[in-house]
Amino acid sequence: MRGLAHALAPVVRLGSAGLTEAVASETARALGDHELIKVKAPGGDRAARDELFAELARRTGSALVHRIGNVAVLYRPRAEPPGLVIPDR
DSSP states (O other): OHHHHTTOOEEEEOOTTOSOHHHHHHHHHHHHHHSEEEEEOOSSOHHHHHHHHHHHHHHHTOEEEEEETTEEEEEOOOSSSOOOOOOOO
């Protein structure tokens, strides 16, 4: 999944207000559209970013696939129609 996300641009950007209900709602909508998305947070304390990404994943019912720097990759499978096809290794 990390490989599939590599070429993606962040579709959700968190601002200085942090994790608001609007950001969680927009992230849930983006996951419904794309299944696999990147989220970008402002720089700063690493532990705070980790907590923020974990809380966003919890609120949206998604899995935190990967985090590097201030960018996280979230995945939430779509029930119908299935969208993301994970290639065999």
